[in-house]
Amino acid sequence: MRPFHYTRAGDVAEALRILSQDEGAALIAGGTDLVTLMRDGISGPSHLVDVNGLGLDEVRWLPGGGVRLGAMCRNAANDSRLRRAYPVLSEALRSGASPQIRNRASVGGNLLQQTRCTYFRLPEFACNRRNAGSGCSALQGDSHAQAIFGASSQCVAVHPSDFSVALQALDAVVLTEGTRGRRRIPVDQFFRLPGDTPQVTTELRRDELIVGVELPDSPFAARSHYVKFRERASYAFALVSAAVAVEVRSGTVRSARVALGGVAAKPWRSQAAEEALVGARLNEETIAAAGDAAARGAQPQRHNAYKVELVRRVVRQALSELG
Amino acid sequence: MDETTRESPPSRRAFLSRSLTAGAGLAALGGTGTATAAAPAVAAAAAVDPPETLPVSLTVNGRRRTLRTDPRTSLLDALREDLGLTGPKKGCNQGACGACTVLLDGTRILSCITFAVMFEGAEITTVEGLADGDRLHPVQRAFVEHDGFQCGFCTSGQITSAVGLLAENPRPSTAEIKELMSGNLCRCAAYPNIVAAVESAAEGRS
Numbered sequence: 036m037r038p039f040h041y042t043r044a045g046d047v048a049e050a051l052r053i054l055s056q057d058e059g060a061a062l063i064a065g066g067t068d069l070v071t072l073m074r075d076g077i078s079g080p081s082h083l084v085d086v087n088g089l090g091l092d093e094v095r096w097l098p099g100g101g102v103r104l105g106a107m108c109r110n111a112a113n114d115s116r117l118r119r120a121y122p123v124l125s126e127a128l129r130s131g132a133s134p135q136i137r138n139r140a141s142v143g144g145n146l147l148q149q150t151r152c153t154y155f156r157l158p159e160f161a162c163n164r165r166n167a168g169s170g171c172s173a174l175q176g177d178s179h180a181q182a183i184f185g186a187s188s189q190c191v192a193v194h195p196s197d198f199s200v201a202l203q204a205l206d207a208v209v210l211t212e213g214t215r216g217r218r219r220i221p222v223d224q225f226f227r228l229p230g231d232t233p234q235v236t237t238e239l240r241r242d243e244l245i246v247g248v249e250l251p252d253s254p255f256a257a258r259s260h261y262v263k264f265r266e267r268a269s270y271a272f273a274l275v276s277a278a279v280a281v282e283v284r285s286g287t288v289r290s291a292r293v294a295l296g297g298v299a300a301k302p303w304r305s306q307a308a309e310e311a312l313v314g315a316r317l318n319e320e321t322i323a324a325a326g327d328a329a330a331r332g333a334q335p336q337r338h339n340a341y342k343v344e345l346v347r348r349v350v351r352q353a354l355s356e357l358g
Numbered sequence: 359m360d361e362t363t364r365e366s367p368p369s370r371r372a373f374l375s376r377s378l379t380a381g382a383g384l385a386a387l388g389g390t391g392t393a394t395a396a397a398p399a400v401a402a403a404a405a406v407d408p409p410e411t412l413p414v415s416l417t418v419n420g421r422r423r424t425l426r427t428d429p430r431t432s433l434l435d436a437l438r439e440d441l442g443l444t445g446p447k448k449g450c451n452q453g454a455c456g457a458c459t460v461l462l463d464g465t466r467i468l469s470c471i472t473f474a475v476m477f478e479g480a481e482i483t484t485v486e487g488l489a490d491g492d493r494l495h496p497v498q499r500a501f502v503e504h505d506g507f508q509c510g511f512c513t514s515g516q517i518t519s520a521v522g523l524l525a526e527n528p529r530p531s532t533a534e535i536k537e538l539m540s541g542n543l544c545r546c547a548a549y550p551n552i553v554a555a556v557e558s559a560a561e562g563r564s
Contacts (some may be wrong), residue, residue: 038409041429061478070432070471071452083429085476111465111526133541134526135456135519138465139472268538278459 037079038139043088043355047212047246050084055214057082062244064107067132069150075156077149077165080268082246091246100252103210106245118146118155121250121343123259123278127201130263133270143245145198146209146225147237150300152192153177163189164233171233180274183343185299190233191336193297194226195272201261203294203302204278205250210290211245222248226301236300255290262353263296264345265301273297275345277329277353281317287310292330293350298342305329308350317354326351416477418443422442429475434458434489436474437484445485445514449543456542457515459522460484466543474507485514490519497521497559508546516542520556530560 044050047236059081065347072078087227087264091105094114102117110128131145154172161170173181173191181191201306202222209225211218225238241243250256259280265271276296282289293308308329315321328349333343398508399511411426418441425440434451437443437460449457453471460469461483469482486553488495494502497520519542523530535556536549544552 036430041412041473043478057467063473066476067468072471074452083473087431087476097504099540129490133456134523134538135466135541136453138462139467158481269537343497
């Protein structure tokens with residue numbers, strides 16, 4: 036592992052100062068992703084700034100409705116009010132990684148975790164995301180776990196987070212602080228599709244850090260659900276997952292959110308599926324239509340055509356289990 | 359008498375430890391070579407000075423310990439190599455197997471994917487710290503009674519993880535035990551007995 040300097044940041048300002056002055060600096064929170072990337076030579080910061088001492092670990096309910104999760108809340112966040120108000124969020128968190136990892140991994144780090152694409156994580160292969168312009172080994176190689184939406188000729192990797200898929204369904208906002216001030220970035224804009232710059236994965240600037248995420252009060256959040264399909268029952272990344280949230284009044288769907296995981300470089304919102312739901316009764320026929328709509332426009336790679344059918348079924352299951 | 363004969367015969371652990379260190383050295387050289395050739399993202403960053411060692415003070419199994427460590431040292435390596443606590447095992451060294459599980463302020467974490475220098479002031483418990491003198495911890499006793507192991511390599515991680523689980527959830531169902539122990543792999547597949555041991559420890563406590 037490349038040697039690095041280590042600083043335990045005392046406050047956000049100190050962390051930002053180091054980030055803006057030292058181009059080789061990176062933040063470390065839980066470290067559950069970064070340490071393996073460093074050990075494998077995928078990431079080589081020359082200066083690690085430990086943000087575990089910054090606080091930022093509160094779950095704060097907002098007076099006007101909604102809740103703010105500090106960036107250093109752990110992925111094991113187990114708050115009964117959160118479970119009731121935003122079931123999809125708790126379910127997504129609980130389905131991620133293992134208890135040991137959830138106890139350590141942070142909310143901010145979850146958003147910033149790197150793709151699990153095999154070729155990204157093995158330096159002997161070409162990868163535009165790791166090394167811009169070097170090529171994409173996944174295009175010729177094993178594409179079974181890769182994207183079916185929003186990919187480019189430069190990169191077909193998917194974002195591995197479950198939590199972010201729930202955030203997408205809840206219209207969450209990422210709160211950042213930087214040397215040039217604070218920003219509120221809707222989660223849909225926070226993540227970037229690969230396009231011609233797959234090495235740039237989020238809107239976060241070099242001199243910014245995530246201080247939290249905010250979940251607005253919404254009419255659909257309380258009736259929400261997360262379904263994750265994976266290669267084994269537990270402790271595996273999603274092949275396809277769905278976060279759904281539905282507001283039903285007088286038997287009719289008034290508003291809905293459908294977000295997919297494991298299919299794109301970002302949590303993928305399916306507005307087509309939402310449109311299939313809104314204005315209809317939440318019955319078998321509507322649910323099937325929403326599943327079909329969610330899969331429409333998919334562009335599978337050589338080895339992942341199965342994901343298209345899986346999207347249909349996972350969305351159907353998630354909506355059916357909403358009750 | 360030459361130097362070799364003056365030395366006492368090496369213990370099995372010392373011998374293994376030296377061989378592993380030599381192996382790790384070779385692997386590290388190979389790793390660096392590969393990274394330089396294929397990962398300019400790493401190689402292109404500014405060169406850094408040789409690693410400084412930093413002091414870190416933490417409480418391990420109730421004892422205050424201070425060490426100086428290269429910031430790259432994982433918590434697992436610091437426990438095993440610097441403090442001689444070889445209960446936590448280095449299985450995969452990448453957060454996949456759970457053999458390195460320890461308790462941080464009572465909650466279970468993986469010691470292999472975190473740096474020791476980050477644990478200033480923390481309280482760490484390893485499997486060595488669970489028993490009360492000669493009296494086994496109830497979870498340890500349950501693993502013995504239910505034969506919750508075969509080769510034993512993953513056992514210290516399984517037991518420490520189960521202690522963490524019962525702190526998080528004192529009355530888990532069988533399904534919950536399976537799900538919440540899924541971060542601990544057992545290549546001998548002693549899972550049915552491990553689940554039985556955790557169930558019995560949970561019952562004993564409730």
